[in-house]
Amino acid sequence: MDIKGFHLSYCSNIHPGESWDATFRNLKIYIPEVRNRLQEKGSFGIGLRLSNEASLILEKPEKLKKFQDWLKKENAYVFTMNGFPYGDFHRQIVKEKVHFPDWTTLDRRDYTLRCFRILDQLLPEGMEGGISTSPISYRYWFKAETELSTAMEKATVHLLEVVEELVNIRKETGKVLHLDIEPEPDGVLENSDEMIWLFTEWLLPKGKPWLAEKLSISEQEAEILIKTHIQVCYDVCHFAIVYEEPAAVIAKFSAKGIRIGKIQISAALKVIIPETANGKFSLGKKLQAFAESTYLHQVVARTIGGTLISYPDLPQALDKLPDSKEQEWRVHFHVPVFMEHYGTFSSTQEAISIVLKEILSNPALTKHLEVETYTWEVLPEETKLSLGESISRELSWVIGEMEK
Template sequence: MSLSTLPLSYCTNVHPGQTVDQVIAGLEQYTVPMSRQVAGPVAAGLWLAQPVIAELEAQPAGLEKLRQLLGAHGLSCYTLNAFPYGDFHSERVKENVYIPDWSAPDRLDYTSECADVLARLMPEGCEGSISTVPLGFKELPHQPDFVDRCIDNLLSLADRLDQIHDETGRVIRLAIEPEPFCELETTPETIAFFEQMFERAESARMLDVARRHLGVCYDVCHQAVEFEDVAGSIAELQAADIRINKVHITCAIQLAAPGEDADARAALARYVEPRYLHQTMARTSDGTVHRIVDLTTQACLEPPQEFLDAEMWRIHFHVPVNAESLGPLQTTRGELVQALTAIQSLEYAPHLEVETYTWEVLPEGNQQNLVDGLAAELTATQQLLSGLQNDFS
């Protein structure tokens, strides 16, 4: 199988949007001019926060206005990001982005409403996808029956997605997105959960529905931060018959030999910021991985001894995917190439989406005009995908 032939998507969670008018303003101010700089069609991977979804459900005219804007500028939308439920651009997001978790009815209701909206937005002739939280955040308290509640809600959503297919002919798949320090973060954890969830299906029909509509969003940055072999990880998901419904084309920060490079650690300290969570992993020469839940200035300038002794750090900070380095710091672009190469061996083509949402919080000197920055990312990614397809064929 080759890579997806759908227009390359980019995720609009980089733009604030708590109302339909704000979402439209972001598309007009950034997406439309960016698309004019990129050769070929572009898809808008919309982030529609819960207040926006509620507004669209209450006022259908807003959905029509959004659809007309996309159509007028040759933009399509076949995927939504339903990971951030609330304000993803508030002063402090951090662990709040995982609330509500999948044990909560609010998460189920919101995601179901996103599916209803996507069914009315997506083009004819293609399938849809919705990315979502990996159950919840490990550092937050959960009830003893947390996993059971998550499974019940996810199976209920699968049933609703099957109903949407019956009613509209549209296939929409959920893409659960493993992330460091979340209930699902590693590939083995993800496989174990899906096996448990599939075992809970009460009938052959329900098992078929769950397998058809529930899968993962493979965020390359996240699995690189975990120091996973991304190609091997993708092969493990394939062997377990867990569908990769969406791939987030993303890069993390990487720092080699941190104990020997105080200047690079000082440069990394400039990426400490108060809005988003930046989970940090350090791998030693024997393969042991040490973990910090969020990057701090002290962790950069006066790190624990095991971090100083590590051979490499990786930090969950989505940096421009066309960058191989950021001053003295490296990125995990090499892992991105490996992941996209491995994806081509699947029997289907996952949706592909660039998701760099951190432009506003990049340190001074690394920021640039957002339209130009997004256009450079998508152009570089289109070139990368074209080259990989040529190599694969």
């Protein structure tokens, strides 16, 4: 949907199913329903999630043509894709496997390139397209600095090979496509400083001479191409979990010439820690409902003095709760964006409002907005709605915030 010049949709990773048939079936069910609920008459944008399995099918010309015909019939378009989860993402244990295969592998590179070739065929003329992706890898897979350095060497080469392909696509079709890297807790990249580190220590020093030689251009031109085709996926939930303020993050990226390809509109669970033993016991009992086994729910705690303490998953944080001296927890659990409170808990919804104000005051920051709440199946029962109603309420709330 076009809202004040921004493309707004929801990420279809909310729908279970890894095959293309399952993905297409869900789109055919929910896109018309959500459009009707929102009474949207204009073109309807889609944030498409393709598994590796689905991408292998959709790249076939006959399948792609059938999907293009459906998009035309429904007055819908694809402007962004989620290329982070490579494989199964629902109804099984995902946890840190969401990062596998990571950017050290040819599998991740080739899957991403395949998705870009599909997006190039789907993207309307005159529109930029982006694909969000993993923050390189899962940091706890690397036990030593030398292991991480070797991983970064491999990942950098693969990212630069994607840039080279996107430059070629632009030459052939005129379409500007960008890979939007998504920092998240316990990724190799989990905050703004680490995202900047990727550019200043790896992509630019390694990439400028490499790309300049490959394309017979200057290193200055190579830097422009790298920053055009590799951007940031600003997941509001993820940056809120690590207590980063939106205006400061945006200013840091702007100062380094790093662009934001997509805003993923999402909210984390926010919890104030009681001081008493009884209060902590009661809190722990309530939080057990969120300690489910499908996804990682990293916790970043903040003490009264402002020190941050990280836990790789909610159960580990709960083990420490009885003796905790912490003041606040932020939990990597994508709660519905339209709900500010969940009983005694709250969310980081305010960060979304701040981000939306930032981009409305500076529309050049990005044009792509995608609601990403994928945890409906594992939410506590009292927070659940029907899926169509849930998606519609999320988008409706965002539209309301943008039209204030």
